[in-house]
Amino acid sequence: MKKKSLKETNPYLKDPELREALLDISVATSSAVEGIRIKCPKLSRRLEKKLRALIAVHHPSES
Numbered sequence: 001m002k003k004k005s006l007k008e009t010n011p012y013l014k015d016p017e018l019r020e021a022l023l024d025i026s027v028a029t030s031s032a033v034e035g036i037r038i039k040c041p042k043l044s045r046r047l048e049k050k051l052r053a054l055i056a057v058h059h060p061s062e063s
Helices: 017-035 045-060
Strands: none
Touching: 017 045
16 A cells, blocks of 8 residues: 655645745755755745644644
8 A cells, every 4th residue: 555645645735835835944944053044935925824724723722
C-alpha cells in the first residue's frame, strides 16, 4: 500500500499558492538562524486569511 505524501495529507500544504508562500517564509526564517539575512516575503491579505481560517479549524483554541 502506497503512503500519501506530506503534500497530500497536510492541510497547510494542499493549496499550491499557500504552500509556496509558506515555503518562502520557512526558507527565509531558517536562513536567518544560520546568519543569512534575506527579505522574508509577506503573505497577501487573501493568503493570510486562508491561513488563519485553516489554523482556526485545526486549532480552535488559537483563534
